[in-house]
Amino acid sequence: MALSVSNAAAPDPALVALNRFGLGARPSDEPGKIAADARGYLKDELKRQDIALISADDPRNAGLLDSTAAIQASMAANAERKAARDAKATPATQPAADTADNPTHAKPVVPPVEADIYRDEAQARFDKALGAAPDFVERLVGFWSNHFCVSVAKAQIVRASAGAFEREAVRPFVLGRFADMLLAVERHPAMLFYLDNRQSIGPDSRAGKRRGRGLNENLAREILELHTLGVGSGYGQADVTSFAGMLTGWTMAGREGRLGEPGSFVFNANAHQPGEVTLLGKTYPAGGMGQAEAALNDIARHPATARHIATKLARHFLADDPPAAAVDRLAEVFAKTDGDLRALALALIDLPEAWSMPLAKLRSPFDYVVAVRRAIGPGAGNEPQRTLRWLRALGEPLWQPPGPNGFSDRTDNWASAEGLKTRLDIAWQAARQADDAANPNDMLDALVGASASAETREAIARAESKQQGLALLLMAPEFQRR
Numbered sequence: 001m002a003l004s005v006s007n008a009a010a011p012d013p014a015l016v017a018l019n020r021f022g023l024g025a026r027p028s029d030e031p032g033k034i035a036a037d038a039r040g041y042l043k044d045e046l047k048r049q050d051i052a053l054i055s056a057d058d059p060r061n062a063g064l065l066d067s068t069a070a071i072q073a074s075m076a077a078n079a080e081r082k083a084a085r086d087a088k089a090t091p092a093t094q095p096a097a098d099t100a101d102n103p104t105h106a107k108p109v110v111p112p113v114e115a116d117i118y119r120d121e122a123q124a125r126f127d128k129a130l131g132a133a134p135d136f137v138e139r140l141v142g143f144w145s146n147h148f149c150v151s152v153a154k155a156q157i158v159r160a161s162a163g164a165f166e167r168e169a170v171r172p173f174v175l176g177r178f179a180d181m182l183l184a185v186e187r188h189p190a191m192l193f194y195l196d197n198r199q200s201i202g203p204d205s206r207a208g209k210r211r212g213r214g215l216n217e218n219l220a221r222e223i224l225e226l227h228t229l230g231v232g233s234g235y236g237q238a239d240v241t242s243f244a245g246m247l248t249g250w251t252m253a254g255r256e257g258r259l260g261e262p263g264s265f266v267f268n269a270n271a272h273q274p275g276e277v278t279l280l281g282k283t284y285p286a287g288g289m290g291q292a293e294a295a296l297n298d299i300a301r302h303p304a305t306a307r308h309i310a311t312k313l314a315r316h317f318l319a320d321d322p323p324a325a326a327v328d329r330l331a332e333v334f335a336k337t338d339g340d341l342r343a344l345a346l347a348l349i350d351l352p353e354a355w356s357m358p359l360a361k362l363r364s365p366f367d368y369v370v371a372v373r374r375a376i377g378p379g380a381g382n383e384p385q386r387t388l389r390w391l392r393a394l395g396e397p398l399w400q401p402p403g404p405n406g407f408s409d410r411t412d413n414w415a416s417a418e419g420l421k422t423r424l425d426i427a428w429q430a431a432r433q434a435d436d437a438a439n440p441n442d443m444l445d446a447l448v449g450a451s452a453s454a455e456t457r458e459a460i461a462r463a464e465s466k467q468q469g470l471a472l473l474l475m476a477p478e479f480q481r482r
Contacts, residue, residue: 010356012449013038019359019482020317021349023135024371027446042349045134046342052137052174054124054167063120067164067189070117071263074160075255077113114160118152121163122398123384129370140174140345141166142366143316145399146406148185148227150194152399158194161263162399165190178309178339179300186223186296187265189252195219195404202248202273215273220244222404228299230308239280245273246284246292306334312409313344318353319360320410326353359451359481362411365394367482368423372474375447376434393422424475431470440469448478 011020014031017038018024025031034041045051054061065073132138145166152159169188173181185191192198200216201208208214220243224235249272253260260266267289276285282298284291299305310330314322333347334340348354363371369390391397395414401407408414440460444452456476463469473479 011359012451013355015359015449015451016355017041017134017136019371020354021134021136021139023129023132023138023367024363024374024479024482025447026133026374027443029133029446031446031449038355039349042134042136043346045136046175046345052141052171054128054171058127060127061124064124064167065117065164067161067168068261068263070160070164071157071189071252072255073113073117074157075262078156079255114156117160118163118399119384119388121167122388125163125166125398126370126373126384126387130373136345136349137174139317139367140341141171143313144170144174144181146401146409147312148181148191149401149404149406150190150399151401151403152397154194158190161190161193166399173341175342175345176340178305178334178341179297181341182227182300183293183296185227186219186247187250189263189265192219192250192252192265195222197247198251200244200248201271202245204275205248205271205273207268207271208273215241215244215248217241217244218404219250220247223296223299226405228308229302229304230311233302233304233308235280242277242279243292243295246277246279246295248273249289250292300339301335303331303335306331306339309344310334313348314351316409317348318351318357320412323353323357326351359478360411361482362414362480363482364407364409364414365391365396366398368394368480369426371479372426372430375443375474375479376430376438376470390426393426394419420475423480424471427471427474428467430474431467434467434470438466438470440466440473443470444473444476447473448476451478452476453478 012031012035014035015025017034018029018031021042054064056064129135129138148170150158150162150165152162165188169184169191170181173184195218196216197219199213200219201211201213203209203214217240221240224240224243225231229235249268249270251259251266251268251271253262253264253266255262259268269288272288274286276283277291278284279295280299280302284294287294307327310327311322313330314326318326329351330344330347333344337343369387373387388398396407440463444457444460448456456472456478460469460472460476463472
């Protein structure tokens with residue numbers, strides 16, 4: 001079935017609310033009521049205090065660790081793994097049975113604690129996405145988490161702390177101020193480790209003179225290029241180097257605890273590049289940690305940041321190449337409200353283009369998997385391992401983007417023949433797990449309504465089995481697009 005869409009008419013307001021702004025309809029949703037005031041349906045969610053947070057009161061989340069505890073657990077596990085490797089490298093300390101020709105002793109000595117932490121965090125993320133109603137805020141969480149991404153492929157410490165990073169540095173600020181989120185993200189241990197700021201030492205600092213080490217520009221470059229101003233916004237290499245110097249000393253305390261509680265953010269004054277710095281034409285006096293904080297506050301309010309964020313947000317919710325008028329409006333709201341992200345979300349809802357443009361963007365793998373599970377019910381892969389396998393197969397493993405620029409937000413990157421074949425495989429798996437009472441024809445009306453084409457309706461009506469009908473529904477263009 002071709003993934004084509006019609007440009008003939010404006011989409012159903014309920015489907016815009018549930019799909020363009022949300023994570024997909026459920027059979028229990030009432031599209032008629034939503035359509036009566038679709039904008040109000042979305043705006044009401046933005047009034048709810050702490051709507052983006054993952055509740056610590058939920059017994060399902062009892063095992064979640066804060067980032068410091070998660071990193072400490074990873075540090076301890078890594079030390080044990082190293083001790084085990086060192087012991088194996090010393091034959092005299094090994095029992096006779098522990099040899100290369102005895103495969104039973106090839107198993108890891110220490111359980112993979114980071115994998116357990118990651119799985120628990122993934123389950124909490126999936127539970128939140130499945131239970132959200134409305135789910136516009138959860139879509140915003142996904143957008144910002146990908147914008148300020150870390151990758152678990154970097155190291156076990158990041159695998160252990162990626163979920164906590166999202167809970168601590170992204171979710172609390174999704175409806176707050178951009179400047180506050182920016183500061184929380186850049187000083188979080190997961191980000192500092194991911195972008196190597198622990199290795200950045202001011203050449204003229206006490207530590208730099210003693211060790212003969214210098215700057216690592218990764219964090220500074222990605223803040224300017226990806227997190228705020230964007231490519232082609234006027235900054236140069238000199239600005240990257242200057243900003244990297246300002247960020248020296250922003251680090252994570254090591255396992256020995258010399259600088260502070262292991263795994264926590266600390267400012268190491270001995271590693272900070274001294275002196276005043278000129279960045280983007282403005283001179284910042286020497287000021288320790290406050291120097292980079294002041295720069296981040298200014299960068300957060302820069303006109304280029306407003307346009308960069310507006311463009312990415314419009315691309316995520318509207319189209320790969322969003323209308324210039326929509327981008328202009330979002331950038332204007334960002335600038336006028338001092339980066340108020342709640343106001344920006346409201347402005348996004350009020351864009352005329354959001355309700356008139358066809359639902360033409362292909363769901364990302366995460367959005368597709370969540371939409372499938374919301375449509376079919378909890379039986380469709382309710383344990384995290386199956387969902388994680390689906391995401392890996394689709395090319396969007398959770399918290400594991402290919403680079404600091406995150407996963408692509410363009411349809412072409414997800415619409416390959418291989419990618420669509422994998423979606424079909426997942427649709428068949430989910431259809432097999434559906435409740436016996438699930439009826440594909442009834443679900444078609446509940447999930448995509450009047451937008452279903454005659455071709456889609458005929459294909460599902462002619463299905464040879466309930467499973468085939470459900471799989472066809474989950475692969476229908478109207479279900480795949482948002």
